[in-house]
Amino acid sequence: MLESIIEQYEEETFLKADGFDQAVLGVEESTMRLIYSVKKCIEILTEDMSEEDALEYFNYNTLRSYVGEKTPIWCHDILNN
Numbered sequence: 001m002l003e004s005i006i007e008q009y010e011e012e013t014f015l016k017a018d019g020f021d022q023a024v025l026g027v028e029e030s031t032m033r034l035i036y037s038v039k040k041c042i043e044i045l046t047e048d049m050s051e052e053d054a055l056e057y058f059n060y061n062t063l064r065s066y067v068g069e070k071t072p073i074w075c076h077d078i079l080n081n
Contacts, residue, residue, distance in 0.1 A: 001024045002021045005027050005034070014027070016072075017041075017072050023040035023043075028073055031070075033070055033071065034073070038076050041058055041074075042054050042055060042058060062074075
């Protein structure tokens with residue numbers, strides 16, 4: 001999905017979350033910010049750590065990080081697995 005977005009919007013610069021390329025759901029076109037699946041991000045993190053540790057890491061280090069106007073959008077699709 002990320003490659004497709006980058007190709008479609010080749011003039012645009014996106015802020016990507018390191019290690020979560022496979023969790024991209026799409027792009028919010030009015031702000032040109034990437035949209036990520038929280039559920040998929042947690043799945044990616046659980047490849048190397050427990051689910052509890054992955055949730056804690058993601059919530060503290062990723063979800064709450066603001067890195068400017070291009071900060072990614074996080075889709076909370078993790079609720080009610």
